[in-house]
Every structure is written in C-alpha cells, then in structure tokens.
Amino acid sequence: MKKLTFLSKTTTLLLLSICLSSCSSTDDSAMENTPDEIDGSSITYENTIKGIMTSECTSCHGSTTSQGAPMSLVTYAQVVDAVDNRNLVGRIESNTNPMPQGGKMSQTKIDQIKAWVANGTPEK
Numbered sequence: 001m002k003k004l005t006f007l008s009k010t011t012t013l014l015l016l017s018i019c020l021s022s023c024s025s026t027d028d029s030a031m032e033n034t035p036d037e038i039d040g041s042s043i044t045y046e047n048t049i050k051g052i053m054t055s056e057c058t059s060c061h062g063s064t065t066s067q068g069a070p071m072s073l074v075t076y077a078q079v080v081d082a083v084d085n086r087n088l089v090g091r092i093e094s095n096t097n098p099m100p101q102g103g104k105m106s107q108t109k110i111d112q113i114k115a116w117v118a119n120g121t122p123e124k
C-alpha cells in the first residue's frame, strides 16, 4: 500500500514536470523572453524598435539632438540610416563605447534590434 502511494506520487510528479516543461517551452517562443529564441520575423519598427528608441535613445538623439548626439533617431528612415551608415548595432553591443552612453541596454532589447536588422529592418 505504501509502495503504491509512493509510486503514484512519483508518477504524478513526473507527469506534472513533463507537462510543465512542455508548457513553458511553448510560452517562451510565444513571449519572446528568451534572447536566443527571439523570432525576428515578428519584430517591426512600428511594433518594437520605435519604442526602444523612444525610451533609450531620443533623450539625446531626438528631433532636436542634445548632449552632442550627431543625428536624430526619431523616424524609421533615420534609424535605418544609422544601422546602415553609423554602426548602430556595433554601438549598442560595444563594451568600450556603448549606446546609450551611460551603459548598455538589456540583452533582450539588444537582441530584438539585432533580430530586426537580421530580418531586413521591416517598417511594419
């Protein structure tokens, strides 16, 4: 009797952990919170990148630039130009000369921008 109880508990735990692990891996891909698994095909300027620029960059790279920033990062065209001609990706990943100036963004934001660039910088 005791053995049976132990066995059924073990089985329940096993089933539970199988369910949990398969459920959580589904969640990861749906929610894009695992940097390695970011699906670039769902990231656009409109739905993701513009928001990152606004929260992390436009305090200096605004339509009127400040604190010595050399260009604006306010429109889609300006951000794409910075990717193509001003090493934007290199700068957000840099350890020696990062953007934003004060220190790097979260790895998730960096990975979202990289995935967007890898996918051809779609606007929407």
Ligand code: HEC
Pocket (backbone or CB within 6 Å): 053, 056, 057, 058, 059, 060, 061, 067, 068, 069, 070, 073, 082, 085, 086, 087, 088, 089, 091, 092, 097, 099, 100, 101, 102, 105
């Ligand atoms: C606190 C102000 C400030 C913030 C915030 C900031 N920058 Fe900058 N940025 C500068 C300054 C000043 C320069 C020029 C000096 C330099 O290159 O380090 C610059 C230069 C750059 C350059 C190189 C431009 C060139 O032609 O060489 C890129 C790319 C860039 N920033 C991207 C970004 C991005 C992307 C963000 C947000 C993730 C950001 N910056 C946030 C101040 C800022």
